[in-house]
Amino acid sequence: xxxxxxxxxxxxEDIAYQYLKQQGLKLLVKNYRSHTGEIDLIMRDGEITVFIxxxxxxxxxxxxxxxxxxxxxxTHIIVTSQEYLQHHRRSNKDICRFDVVLLTGAPESARxxxxxxxxxx
Numbered sequence: 001x002x003x004x005x006x007x008x009x010x011x012x013e014d015i016a017y018q019y020l021k022q023q024g025l026k027l028l029v030k031n032y033r034s035h036t037g038e039i040d041l042i043m044r045d046g047e048i049t050v051f052i053x054x055x056x057x058x059x060x061x062x063x064x065x066x067x068x069x070x071x072x073x074x075t076h077i078i079v080t081s082q083e084y085l086q087h088h089r090r091s092n093k094d095i096c097r098f099d100v101v102l103l104t105g106a107p108e109s110a111r112x113x114x115x116x117x118x119x120x121x
Contacts, residue, residue, distance in 0.1 A: 008107075012056035013040050016101040019112050025050065034083050037076035041101075042084065049096045051081045053118075056103040056110070069100065069118070078121045096121070 017027065025043040032039045041052040053069060077098065085094065100118040103110040 008056060009054075011107050012103050012110075013054045015103060015107060015110060016052070016054040016112070017041055020052070020101065020114070023114070028088075029084075032080065032084055034080050036083055037080040039077055039080050039084070042081075045097075047095060049085070049094055050099050051077060051084075051096065052099045052101055053077060054101050054103070056107070058105065074098075074119050081121070 013030065017030065020041070020043060021027065025045050027041070027043055028049070029042040030040070032042055039051050040054040041050075043050045043052060053073075055068060081096065081098070085096070097117050098119050098121070100115045102113040102115070104113070105111055
């Protein structure tokens with residue numbers, strides 16, 4: 001029985017979270033939702049708040065997973081991040097960035113690619 005898309009996405013987010021945790025990032029929120037959109041992971045990398053989009057693809061033969069993050073999706077992530085910061089900001093001097101974590105292949109053996117500063121607000 002095939003795994004549904006929601007479960008695949010959750011598994012990809014869990015793998016990405018574990019990977020980023022091993023890289024020293026600290027989790028703030030998983031699946032932050034608002035009326036403007038959703039952000040898969042919000043983490044801290046030292047003093048930087050990082051908004052992370054997770055993408056998973058079985059193959060990259062047609063289109064690289066990062067290419068699926070179009071301008072509309074970036075806009076939703078940026079607007080949602082601004083809302084998050086308005087409600088959770090500790091300081092006006094907080095530094096933020098937008099990262100993408102790409103998983104390619106089967107979940108248990110996926111190749112992980114972490115793209116820091118994948119796009120800007």
